[in-house]
Amino acid sequence: MDSSQFFGISSIAYILAMVTYIAYLVFRNSTVGLVATTITAVGFVSQTLAFFMRGKEFYDLAQLGSILRAIPLTNLYESLVFFVWCIILGYLLIEWKYKNRSFGAFITPIAGMVLAFIDISGMDKNIHPLIPALQSNWLLAHVTMSFLAYAAFAISFATAIMFLAVSSEDEKKWPYITWTVTLGVFVAVLIAMGIDFLVFKVGAHSTESLVKSHLFKASFRNSSLPVVLFSYLSLAGFVFGVWKYGKVLKKIIGSFDISQDMLDDLVYKTIAVGFPVFTLGGLIFGAIWADQAWGKYWSWDPKETWSLITWFVYAFFLHARFLKGWRGDKIAAVSVLGFVSTIFTYLGVNLLLSGLHSYGGGG
Amino acid sequence: MESIEKEKKSVDKIWSFFASIKLAVVVFTLISLTSIVGTIVEQDAEPEKNIKLLAKFFGDSAPSAFRFLDALGFTNMFHSWWFVTFLFIFAANLIICSLERLPGILKLVKNPIKPLAASGFSSMQIKREVVIKGKTDKVLPLVESAVKKAGYVPAVSNEAEGIQLCAENGRYSRLGVYVTHFSILLIFAGAIIGVFGGFNASLNLLEGTESSVAYLRTGKEIPLGFSIACEDFDVLYYDNSDTPKSFRSRLLIFENGKPVKIDGKEVTEIEVNTPLKYKGITFYQSSYGFSPNKDSEFRLGIMSRDGKKDDVRLKFGGTFTIPGTQVVGKVLDFSPAIGVDKSGKLYTYAEQMHNPAVLIEFSENGKPKYTQWLLKRFPNTWNVADGVIEFKDLWGAQYTGLQVRKDPGVWVVYLGCLVMALGLYAAFFMSHSKIWILIREEKNNTKVFVAATANKNRVSLEGKIDRLIKTVSDKQ
């Protein structure tokens, strides 16, 4: 067996786990819960194995003779897979620490969505040897830690959405609107990508060609105006639907034994882990690598600038919480904003803006 | 008098303006929002590029939109006066905000823990009460050793209500926040030192040439104080692909015309992630290019069928003889990147030396025999009818693109990074915890009151306290 088969097993496991966790939420049967955890754990072990196997395959191909340079974290595909791994690890830790399975139904869908995104966008899954600029141990530490931080931020985001869903009452007030609209847009964007895939069928060979010729071409960026208009109307309709029927989801979560305090605590704790890791790995190691490779530790290229913006948002989060005593809705909203910025740093810059970073750009 | 009063008042006003958290929020927002524009508008690029981009948003009015953004400095915004002003306001905010709170924190940090009044025990976040068999003189050592085991050094005192032990850990972690803020200022200072005390230049060096200056973007010459030469530049590729594996330059430094040894070697090889440092100036491998000229030299290794070897260097059109034969080779043509199209025709697919090939015409006694392309990257093309001709290099035709930097502030920036890592560690992963234990004899037993507090991670402290009590109870 090779790594892709183990990756396949883990993908199926996470998607099954997602379904099982949701079933657990609905039926509240502890056996179902145990099954969900087991499936997740199996997926995690399988993915860990796959990660090492791909590392070995990469090592054989890379001809660089260094184990450190064989870590398979060199393109968008591998980074997304690693991101999923981090999220699942984080989730399993939370489940174990808080003895509560209910989060599974909210966090495994993120993993499932990322895996779906990988397949839907048809991105390149092949192993490519490293171009010279990427042959650096600093870069390795930089990338690994960045993804750990992104995963922590993602979990914070998921718990923040849950918090808002549980706490908000009035559908005309901003907390309710925030979580329903955010969730609606997230899911709608993914659906749009799915339509792209169904229409074009073929996978893109590089991130660049993905953006140029596929991304949203079947919907928001179609050449025919009516289709574009229809797409935006559908988006609006979908978001409206989530807004209108969000109460159902709220009921499900609300009927479960997740307290608001616990959610609020998790929103903060995950950022308290993510922020220092992001500062050290994302900003500092990134700067050291840039200094070694380009002779400039900071050059205001879009990726760096967006990292800084993200850093500011989370710094704002910490100050709002500690200086102004923000809790609950307000702080959860900052966490949502932070994750939107994180996604843009990670994907938006690669997909939409160009920059110095050939990393993830299909290289 | 009055004017002094007034002056004082306005100084106070400025001070409180810079000490306010509101200002921090405003500056954070301003920096973030303008930066977003700065990532969309391509910085420091040709106007056409941005006009094309703006046309997507503004249609026909893109040129005027561009002029507007350009006038506001958005086309090079990270170096514009207003953006730099934001950064300075941010720094001032950070300094004054920290100064404002520092005295209070220092007081807190300087004053070690004191025994707690009996009434204080009931108001603490964490409180426990147990009764241990035996008198105080038996219980006290038990408690003391349990506290030590938990990682604290207790101070014992006789208070009105009984014997009290108090201990604390991580007092200095309260400074973590300030250390973090200070590190931002250090990084800032390092960047300023770099801007004023250093330079960022570039230099293209053709193989076999040397230079004692580098060039700023403006074209201005920067003397290096020594000279640097490129002996050779080379790109290595992964097997049979055009994916580069490494870019390498072999560099030499000369002072007063004499080569200088660095780490015991005259020639230093640099690659993308391994620059060369000399006298505060760093040379980075940043690009390369192809620029053939009349001095470019074909370097061939020749071996006849019966094993006679020769190395030759030729100019374009030059000739050589295969040793021990009458066969003469002549350089007829060259392609920096030869490829084969669908119909089997040869063509040049790139301007760079991706796949260099030389066409050699072989003749014997003046009569042309055959011609053959030799590809540098493909040794199987070196076999010709009369021997093996290794195409080693077209030397003197590529230049190495070096980024030349002097940045005396970079160490301050790195120091700032280190300090930031330590500060964040203290701010997030350490906590200041305090424990008080009151021991009071009651009949033949001893009552132990425990109170504790921490500024972070209360749950783990609670666990520690419970374990501490268990240790004491188990030993009674």
Ligand code: HEM
């Ligand atoms: C992006 C830049 C900044 C970073 C990374 C940063 C970082 C931090 C961190 C990590 C904390 C501790 C929060 C916690 O306890 O969890 C903190 C607290 C604080 N920050 Fe900042 N900070 C920044 C900018 C500022 C600015 C501009 C001000 C001034 C207005 C400021 C004022 C404060 C204050 C007053 C505290 C609380 C100190 C205390 O608890 O005694 N910070 N900061």
